[in-house]
Amino acid sequence: MKKWFPLLLVFMAVLTSLPGTAMAKPPYMTSYYDSNQASWFRIQPIYRPAGAISSDFGEPADLDIAADDRVYIADKKKDRIAVLNPDGTLLRTIGDAEGKGQLSGPEGVYVTPDNEVYVADSGNQRIAVFDGSGRFRKEYKKPDTPLLGTEHFVPVKLVVDRRGVMYIELNSSYQGLVRLNPKGEFMGYFGANKADQSMLNWLKKLVLNKEQLSKEKGALPKPITNVAIDPDGFVYTATAGGEGKGAIRKLNAGGVDAFKNKTLVNGHGIVDVAIDPEGFLYNIDLDSMSINLYDRSGEAMFEFGDIDKETQQYGVLGYPTGIGIDSDHAVWISDSGTNTVHKYVRTAFGSSALQALALYADGKYEESKPYWEAVYARNDMYNGTFQGLGKVFLHEDRNDEALSYMKAAFDTDGYSKAFWQIRMEWLQRHFVALVAGLVAVLLAVYFGYRFIRWTLRRRPLPASWKEPLAYIRNLGYVLIHPYEGFYKIKEARIPAWITISLLLLVIGIKLCRVYFTGFLFHPVDLSEVNLVKELGLFALPWVTWIIANYLVCSIKDGEGRFREVIQGSVYALSPYVFFSVPTILLSNIASLDEAVIIHALNTIMTVWLLAMLIVMTQVIHNFDFLETLKNSAISVFAILTIWMFGFIIFGLSYNLYDFFYELYKEVNIYH
Secondary structure, three states: OOOHHHHHHHHHHHHHHOOOOOOOOOOOOEEEEEOOOOEEEEEOOOEEEEEEEOOOOOOEEEEEEOOOOOEEEEEOOOOEEEEEOOOOOEEEEEOOOOOOOOOOOOOEEEEOOOOOEEEEEHHHOEEEEEOOOOOEEEEEOOOOOHHHOOOOOOEEEEEEOOOOOEEEEEOOOOOOEEEEOOOOOEEEEEOOOOOOOOHHHHHHHHHOOHHHHHHOOOOOOOOOOEEEEOOOOOEEEEOOOHHHEOOEEEEOOOOOEOOOOOEOOOOOOEEEEEEOOOOOEEEEEOOOOEEEEEOOOOOEEEEEOOEOOOOOOOOOEOOEEEEEEOOOOOEEEEEOOOOEEEEEEEOHHHHHHHHHHHHHHOOOHHHHHHHHHHHHHHOOOOHHHHHHHHHHHHHOOOHHHHHHHHHHOOOHHHHHHHHHHHHHHHHHHHHHHHHHHHHHHHHHHHHHHHHHHHHHHHOOOOHHHHHHHHHHHHHHHHHHOHHHHHHHHOOOOOOHHHHHHHHHHHHHHHHHHHHHOOHHHOOOOHHHOOHHHHHHHHHHHHHHHHHHHHHHHHHOOOOOOHHHHHHHHHHOOHHHHHHHHHHHHHHOOOOHHHHHHHHHHHHHHHHHHHHHHHHHHHHHHOOOHHHHHHHHHHHHHHHHHHHHHHHHHHHHHHHHHHHHHHHHHHHHHHO
């Protein structure tokens, strides 16, 4: 045994010295946005850190990526433009030590397809232009025009279109981008944001007179934060604030926003925007502290990365200032917090997912299929996969599979198209049987009804059943003849078991609406339905209506008793009962093309229900019509007041509970 021991030690030493498999986990989470559910969900990384280049930066304030994938960084503190090779090595710097080519605090840089370098030379209040080798060529100072007024010409960001027209963002300017032609002549302002009209400003217009309003400061538009341009000439402006509204705008030559001032998910603290070769948008957002990807219409797709001002961790941003995308889809970010330039590259999963999404956006469903399958092999929980493959199956006329995948993705539009095809094929095969079945059902109902009436004439029900059945039938009668129906209810002592039975019927209808409404009109995962919450939210308005109606109408000399208000409010739910049955049935056989029928039924049901409650109030309390409307409005106000006090009491009770619970935990910890 002893002679084997040294050999065992040698074997263990060799084994421990062998290189292991590197498992690098990014220091941040990655999520995808499911627009069908309006929620973010965790997913494996689509981008991973691939470098943090320092190159002795002083303060990287902006970056741009040229057509040859060289990265140009505006170093504000060192008064230079640093040029990096695609591998991150420093190629050269732009900016002379003295003379016309000397820069002062540059904050923006843009490289044209011809490799002309335009610099927002903020300290010198000009635009400086250099050629591809870094030689100074010309400068643009403030144009000699009264239209700029007293505004300081301090450019901080810029882009240049194919005609040589410059779109310049001035420091803290709310008037939009300044446009200069290649001669440096002023062409006007471009793309200014709209001023937000707050509720306070609206109230001031109602209350103050003209003289007082003239002394008020007008609401100013938010200044543009950054600017980018795509190969098609669309100018993209980034604007922080406004809860993401108009955070990214896609402006054509006429200044019209293709995104129509839409609210951007994760766009409240936007820093910069970039466009990749497929037309997808990327931004950095200080509010969500992430890098975000959007499709061509500005719909959120993914978020990744992290921002931490105190960071010293590889792959985590300190204070990002600019973003760019190269031809290999690598993301480059200038970071003045860590004085580095970060590089992120796509993972294998990210490459497959984003390529699939690009082909999907182009309508190339067949070409996207292998990429979707590659994504599915790595992650069978990503909803985008189900949506993409569902579209492929729909294109291949595999409608049953498309239906299943679209349902998994909660894609109602795709589901409706697949369902419509399946329904049409089914009708073509079973049309005769369907007509025969409908005729048989109608005949069964007709003759069944006549048979029941004939039977009841020969063998009448016991006299004790007459009154309860009359109360039950009144649920349908009050729907068509509300005044006569509620007069029958008034002062009638309806047995409690009938009232409870009718309430149970309404609850049963509600449960049927939750669990049996067609997917197109109720796109939820039934296994995640919170039944207590659903029933609570359904019952709360009805219960508070009874309380508020009785209290208000009693004060206003209403004749109705509490029992009568309860009975009347139960019978007032009859539209909900009778309209829900056809609505549920139709929701399972209609596509979105026939959604107007479902919406019309629901609208009629709601209006009818409100009318029933008003009629009930008038009859039960013996009001005239105007008194009924006035007291009903007061009842609604009382309902809101009850809810407000309930919310306050709940909040205070929760805080009290939380206080004693924390106190209990502290006592247990220290003892």
